[in-house]
Structure formats: C-alpha cells, structure tokens
Ligand SMILES: Cc1ncc(COP(=O)(O)O)c(C=O)c1O
C-alpha cells in the first residue's frame with residue numbers, strides 16, 4: 001500500500017513512513033493511493049467479531065508489509081487494553097431508531113483515544129525498529145492533547161510538545177494534559193485560539209530547521225493518516241451491530257477538524273452501507289455553511305460551550321475535496337492556494353457532497369436545552385459535543401426507518417461547567433483513575449502567539465534533555 005499527497009506533488013510513502021510524518025512536503029495530507037474495499041459477504045463475515053478483531057480486519061489492508069499480522073494484533077491489543085468498557089465502544093439506544101455510540105471509555109475520556117492509543121503503540125514499535133528518536137508536535141482544542149500525551153508518554157524515542165489555546169479549554173481538559181509529569185512531555189498554552197495553534201504546528205512541519213541534533217517532527221493531529229484509519233473501525237463496529245450489511249445505517253457526528261466524519265465517509269467508500277452522514281457543528285459553523293449554501297467564508301472563532309469544536313480551518317476537509325475533485329492534486333492545490341479568499345465549490349462537487357453529507361448548526365442555548373431534555377426524559381447525561389450531534393440528527397435525518405447513530409465524542413465529566421448550566425444540581429464524578437486530578441501538580445509554559453518564541457522554547461527544552 002502506498003500513500004499519496006492530496007496536492008499531488010510530494011513523493012508517495014509506505015505505511016510506516018506515512019505514520020512517521022506530518023504534512024506532505026507539498027503541504028498536502030497523505031491518503032491511500034487506492035482504498036481497500038470489502039464485499040457484502042466480507043462485511044457479513046465480520047459480524048460477531050470483538051472490537052480488536054474487527055480493528056485488525058479493517059486496518060490490516062492499509063499496513064502492507066510494514067508490520068506482520070502478529071505485530072499488528074499485539075499493537076491493537078495493547079492500544080485498547082485500558083478502555084474501561086468491555087465492548088470498547090458500547091451502543092446505547094436513546095430513542096426509536098436512535099443510538100448513541102459511546103466513544104469515551106478510553107483513558108482520557110474522548111473519542112481521540114481510539115486513534116491516539118494506537119498511534120502511540122505504532123510510534124513506539126516503528127521507532128524502536130529504526131532506532132530513531134523524534135519530536136511529536138500537536139495542536140489541541142482540548143482532547144487530542146491529553147490522548148496524545150497518554151499515548152506517547154511512555155515512548156522512549158519521543159519528546160512530545162502540545163499547544164493548546166490559553167484559557168480556551170476546560171479545566172479538566174487542561175489538567176489532564178498539564179499534570180502528566182513525564183520528562184518527555186511539554187505543554188504550551190498559546191495566547192491565541194485553536195486555529196493559531198494548528199497554524200503554528202503546520203508552519204513548523206514546513207520548516208523544521210529550528211530542531212536541534214537533526215531531529216524531525218511527527219504529527220499526532222488528524223493530519224496523520226493513522227488517526228483517520230483507526231477511526232474507520234468504529235463505524236463498522238456500530239453498523240454491524242445494527243444489522244449491516246443488510247441494513248443501511250446513518251451517523252451524526254459532532255464536527256470540528258472533519259477527521260471523525262471523514263473516517264465515516266471512508267467506511268462508506270470501503271463498502272459499509274451508510275446513506276447519510278450529518279456534520280453537526282456549533283456556532284463555528286463554516287462546514288455547515290459550506291454544505292448548506294456553498295459559503296466557505298472564514299469568520300472569527302467564537303468561544304462556545306463545546307470548546308473542542310471551536311475550529312474554523314478544518315484540516316481534513318482537504319482529504320474530502322481531493323476525492324470529490326477526482327483525486328486531482330493540482331485542483332486541490334489551486335483551490336486551497338489562498339486561504340484568505342473564500343473557497344467556492346463547483347456545483348457538481350457540491351451536489352456529490354450532498355448525496356452523503358447533510359449539516360446542521362446548533363448554538364449554545366439549544367445545546368443546554370438538549371442536555372436538560374435528555375436527562376429529564378431518560379436520565380442520560382450528554383456532554384455538550386454529543387448533545388450537538390444528537391440534536392442535529394433529530395433536525396436533519398432523512399429517514400426515521402433507518403437506524404441513526406450519534407457519535408458520543410466525550411464524557412460529560414470533561415465539561416462540568418457546561419453541563420452545570422443545564423443541570424446545576426447534577427454531580428458528574430470523574431472516573432476512578434482521575435479522582436485525584438485536582439490535587440496533581442501542573443506543568444505548562446504560557447507563550448505568546450509567535451512562532452519564533454515557540455521554536456526557541458522547544459529547541460531549549462530538547463537541547464537540555466539531550
Ligand atoms: C469532544 C469532541 N467532539 C468532536 C470533535 C470534532 O472532531 P473532528 O475534529 O474529528 O471533526 C472534537 C475534536 O476535534 C472533540 O474533541
């Protein structure tokens with residue numbers, strides 16, 4: 001299996017090299033040259049597999065010869081060992097033909113654990129084999145950061161730097177990152193928003209000369225292909241439990257960087273019968289505007305009650321565009337050449353996107369009402385991101401007969417202040433392994449939104465440690 005850039009110019013890479021990189025050298029994102037496809041019979045034969053067995057079946061075709069089957073099985077086994085639910089991704093029915101897929105039973109309580117615990121294991125394995133030490137650099141609006149730190153903190157061959165927007169993540173999210181005391185973990189609170197953090201990470205990949213000792217950067221954000229690959233698995237897992245391949249299944253996905261829902265799109269391209277994928281956004285609604293009215297005008301970021309989705313530049317939309325423009329890298333490069341000019345999709349591309357994707361914007365006040373309503377009707381506690389997905393599904397689902405799965409992307413305990421606005425009297429205890437979170441000591445560097453200052457800090461920390 002080879003991986004190619006969405007901008008068509010960078011050299012193609014093997015699976016291992018794709019995992020151990022970030023942006024392609026032409027500024028694009030890596031995608032498989034050809035997508036593996038499963039027949040109806042092959043999908044039917046996956047029914048009854050447990051999560052790890054299914055993950056092996058879905059991931060193995062991407063890996064090529066870079067890992068043996070035994071190595072891949074071990075890596076998958078280690079990745080999901082610390083999930084707190086035996087099903088790994090349990091489905092909970094919340095209404096007639098409506099389910100919530102709980103993706104928050106991993107160590108850091110968000111769906112990011114599904115890909116980042118696996119990515120940490122892949123890094124560890126591949127870097128030990130190569131005898132190489134790398135620098136992991138990532139941007140987070142709150143959840144990627146802690147999952148990446150958890151996945152990498154024990155990797156001997158990694159130093160990890162995570163940038164989060166200062167005062168723009170929940171206190172639980174911040175403490176999950178800043179209280180990890182491992183010597184290879186560095187947290188930077190950037191005086192900016194998530195897009196500033198993500199821009200800084202992308203600029204750092206483009207010019208890595210600031211790194212000492214010939215070190216190089218590797219990505220943990222969903223620009224890393226392995227992130228998307230791992231997330232395809234739970235679409236298959238949920239759909240199989242609801243009757244696929246004999247039953248069409250639909251998904252509503254709280255969306256920010258477009259990685260999670262793009263994994264659903266790929267599951268569909270690989271043969272899973274999905275009719276509708278709903279892009280559920282908060283007030284940072286650029287993707288909703290794009291799908292509903294071809295309006296891709298960037299607007300200033302709003303600080304919402306679902307902070308992990310406070311994103312205006314959605315990295316993975318580029319991977320969708322590459323597909324919709326017939327895998328024409330030059331067309332994608334032209335479309336994205338000047339991000340300050342609003343992008344305008346051709347009518348035929350938009351029509352093809354709308355065959356699969358619907359979209360919906362839910363604001364903070366409705367998010368609060370949805371959390372309150374769900375709790376009073378069934379005592380089910382939604383986090384604010386999941387509430388957006390549930391409400392979007394109710395507003396724009398095309399079929400009441402087909403099952404609708406709403407991805408529950410985070411545990412409500414990560415956002416106690418937002419949940420308290422809906423349910424002031426409700427206690428939301430942290431899981432046992434996080435009970436002492438408020439007593440742990442924090443370590444974090446606050447830096448201005450200036451690339452050179454971030455680079456100086458990283459170079460100093462790396463030189464001190466080598
Ligand atoms: C809790 C939560 N929900 C939803 C999202 C959106 O996912 P994506 O960025 O893959 O669109 C994120 C972060 O990205 C998140 O942390």
Ligand SMILES: N[C@@H](CCOP(=O)(O)O)C(=O)O
Pocket residue numbers: 139140141142143144145220221222223256257259308309315
């Ligand atoms: N919501 C994310 C933002 C980063 O997205 P990623 O999927 O590209 O890592 C977060 O919680 O950090």
